[in-house]
Amino acid sequence: MIAGLSRLAAGAALCICCQWATAEAQTTLAPDELRAAATVALRGSDAPTARAYAEALVARDPDDLNAHLILARAARDMGDIPPAREAARAAWHLADTDAERYSAALITAQVLSSDGKRTRAQLWLRRAAQYAPNDLLRERAKRDFRYVRMRNPWQTDLTFTFAPNSNINNGSARDRSRLNYVISELLFGEPIEFDLDDAAQAISGIEIGGSMRTRYRFHQTPDTAHDAKLSLSYRTFQITDDLADDSITGSDFAFGALAAGYGYRRLNLERKGEFAFDVEGGQTWYSGSRYASYLRGQAQQSWQVSPSQKFRFGGELERQWGQATPDLDTVELSASVTQGFASGNSGYLGIFAKATTSPDPTSEYTEVTLRTGLALSKPIFGASVQFGLGASWRDYDISRDSPDGRQDNRIFADVTATFTQIDYYGFNPSVTLSASSTDSNIGLYDVNRVGLNIGIRSSF
Structure with missing residues (x-):
């Protein structure tokens, strides 16, 4: 009974978020579609929408790594650091591959830097560089490291x-x-x-x-x-x-x-x-x-x-x-x-x-x-x-x-x-x-x- 109610609540949350975001045509999106919509909102600097979508995805599945990454970035862009830190921490614990560890380390560094903890951010950028799946992403981590170091008192x-x-x-x-x-x-x-x-x-x-x-x-x-x-x-x-x-x-x-x-x-x-x-x-x-x-x-x-x-x-x-x-x-x-x-x-x-x-x-x-x-x-x-x-x-x-x-x-x-x-x-x-x-x-x-x-x- 409890499990059934949980699934019903998660489904309702997904439906409510989609209805809120698409008032003209109420449509229920599948998790992959909602995740894609959250990514589009994030790239479009619409952090509140991306955060609402990500929170719905996390409510549906607490082990959704990408949802935690989106939530961390959106909350950080909104200046809400504690939930951003919590989401970034969850993403790091869920990461299994080098690419996932790279993404989790990078967002953790971004959240810490926004919180003024730039020395710790530099340590996480070193971790991101360590797990970078290719040279291009490694260079990005190094570039971000130099930027944070320059701003670090x-x-x-x-x-x-x-x-x-x-x-x-x-x-x-x-x-x-x-x-x-x-x-x-x-x-x-x-x-x-x-x-x-x-x-x-x-x-x-x-x-x-x-x-x-x-x-x-x-x-x-x-x-x-x-x-x-x-x-x-x-x-x-x-x-x-x-x-x-x-x-x-x-x-x-x-x-x-x-x-x-x-x-x-x-x-x-x-x-x-x-x-x-x-x-x-x-x-x-x-x-x-x-x-x-x-x-x-x-x-x-x-x-x-x-x-x-x-x-x-x-x-x-x-x-x-x-x-x-x-x-x-x-x-x-x-x-x-x-x-x-x-x-x-x-x-x-x-x-x-x-x-x-x-x-x-x-x-x-x-x-x-x-x-x-x-x-x-x-x-x-x-x-x-x-x-x-x-x-x-x-x-x-x-x-x-x-x-x-x-x-x-x-x-x-x-x-x-x-x-x-x-x-x-x-x-x-x-x-x-x-x-x-x-x-x-x-x-x-x-x-x-x-x-x-x-x-x-x-x-x-």
Whole structure:
């Protein structure tokens, strides 16, 4: 009896809706016809009619996936978010095929975005891209993702690190070094060498860590933006070396940081350039203890000269108050150019100049760094590949270990492969192989390092 009454009620609802929509000729439509009529009403921006039809279809059959999709879209277009969310949730639970999951994820993202929950909408658009049945629909999900991201006041970047490293402690590549030259001259009348202990020599291990950077855009105009920023990071190590000193652990070299700041952006140069200013203050920790507090300000101007060429100029000031390291004031200037080539490859060249002052004269130095890079347009074995190469020259006027001061010459290189054919929710795995070598006039500071970083990158 109850089942019969339910079917009668559902049939009556269908008939009433059709009569209401077609007052001139009262006609009872079959479910498929009513579903088609609801779709036509939705496409014609007649959300109330589409919603009434969809509600009748859902009353007839609560497992009607397409009716839930139409109801979610119509209620969302009418600004009635709670029933739109409920219908979208029901559609997702009813979806069985990739095409159905794509449609349910897409409408869920649209409802969440209309409700102002754009970060969650971005997650659902990644889900839509994952289940897109073809490239065209996947590109639509990616396009919608970029649109929502642009409108989202929150932007968060997460980084996870798992990196075998030949030198986790920045230790010396040598096992001997010269003693403090002042003490050597006073006690022995000549330079004296001594053996470096395990902690001072390079220790191999695995770096494990992560970081998060988030910003909230609290004010924006067509040409300007104001951001509040927060970042935190932590990395620790697992030692893989066989050490004579078993009291040394990977956590002895653990490093953490917490920072908060403000960022300002302004488009200029007829919208071909952007001026950026950032200021942040933070605290760092080393081996579980406070290491240094800092306040940093930086300004940067970019200029898109042409579609294939972009210049960038910048400056940075930093004040460091050390708890386990000397106080330090740093000034840095930089300039770089990014150039696209006819082959589709793109290149990068940058120069950086830095100078420091400190109450501890042995911590003062000047440094010049050159960096260059090349990103290939064509994949190699299915991977997008980038190369980097650089060199730096650092000079300390005063050193405890040499009357001539200290001079460090460093070269470094890296290659990153991003496996774009492996895609999961819009993320691709990446592998970075890096190497560096520092040649110093003081053996303690000769440093060699080789590292392999395994991570993930967003594909859109």
